[in-house]
Amino acid sequence: MKVLLYAEAKRLLSRSGIGIALKHQMEALKRANVDFTLDIDDEYDLAHINTVGPGARFLASSCRSRNIPVIWHVHTTAEDIRNSFLFSNVYSRYARFSLSRIYSKANFLLFPTPYTEKIVRGYGVRVPGAVVSNGVDTEFFRRDEDRAKQFRKKLSLTGPIVLCVALPFRRKGIHDFVEVARKLKEYHFVWIGSKAIASLLPRDVKKLLKNPPPNVLFPGFMPQEELVGAYSAADVFFFPSYEENEGIAVLEALSCECAVVVRDIPVYEGWLQNGVNCLKAESNEDFEAAIRRLVEDRDLARDLGQEARKTALERDLIVVGRKLKTVYEDVLRKWRKS
Structure with missing residues (x-):
């Protein structure tokens, strides 16, 4: 065959x-x-x-x-x-x-x-x-503290990191990501995703990419080796997407034992469980609370990350x-x- x-x-x-x-x-x-x-x-x-x-x-x-x-x-x-x-x-x-x-x-x-x-x-x-x-390749996407240090050094990050990996589409929740970042000024918000498609994006998204708040970074595309470092360095993987068919970046974050916050949408039913292997929210206020909770409660973040890894292994x-x-x-x- x-x-x-x-x-x-x-x-x-x-x-x-x-x-x-x-x-x-x-x-x-x-x-x-x-x-x-x-x-x-x-x-x-x-x-x-x-x-x-x-x-x-x-x-x-x-x-x-x-x-x-x-x-x-x-x-x-x-x-x-x-x-x-x-x-x-x-x-x-x-x-x-x-x-x-x-x-x-x-x-x-x-x-x-x-x-x-x-x-x-x-x-x-x-x-x-x-x-x-x-x-997801769970052997490749696994927590790596050395790569985490390299990622922090590359972007000069010293405080808590909230990460998203996605193309900068409105559907992916980029506006919500930035809005939550404005409320959590003490955290670094990093959105990794190719900006080569900027010419295809609406004006409001282009404006966000060009003039983000001081605590928001849009470093563009990163190779997978650096993504492992990003997932490993992040305190929270925040994925506010409104519509997905699965979410490969979510699987990668789960595999790296990163504490995940997602929008409560139907695609996650049956495999992402709120309070077990992730936290789910529906509003920016709830996203803000969930992110703050995970940054401040590292035991909860660790427990969610361990369960997240089990979910990734099934895939x-x-x-x-x-x-x-x-x-x-x-x-x-x-x-x-x-």
Whole structure:
């Protein structure tokens, strides 16, 4: 069995969640001893598609004509398009219909969470599918005090650190992040995420990036080695996103035993539990209280971090690789019988 892992515009998406998910699939399949290729001109038994652009749609049509089954990984929904880049809200009005048509062309669907499956089923898509986490490399993303010191030194940080890792989208809660930072002036707030997309952002987000409060830093993109240091140095990982299909950065923070504060949204139901492996909140006032509580109560932060690590281990890439292998084998077996 040989699988094509496909995503268009890989260089452009390399610093996005889809790009990271593709890298995770590659590593997960290596660990599961599944042969794969990234070359569409190669020979393969099954296509695993991660994007929804014209290249992906052309590949799906080509596979059908060559009698090759298609698995489509649902990383994109109309809901998570909103409040992202310029004109994204206009596009999201039509995305529900177009995504429904696209995903219905697959032989099988993969969903990062039950929440994402519920969303897509609401579009009327009836293609069979399964939930498989995007996963996290728990061996790589583990607490590292040396890297934590390097991170603090690089950014000249001496006080409590509140961290977020995400593209600077309105949907990710960047305005709330800054607003909470204004109330907690004694803490350092650091938002790590590529600013290369600044030209695609609304004016109000550009203004935040250019003129943040004194205690807020936007250092831009950082490689994964430095991210380990950031998660390890942070007193709190604050992720105020309004809409996610899973949240790879959340998984990374959990894996590094960082105390996590998230918005109480449906995607986390069933795997993030308030007071067990994270704290959840709905308003900026509650975010402020939760962050202050974790900074001041290091025993609680430690306990949440230890439980967070257990949650991450359930989504390790070894586990993901085994699940993907099972899905591939089942799809191929049923395809060959049909």
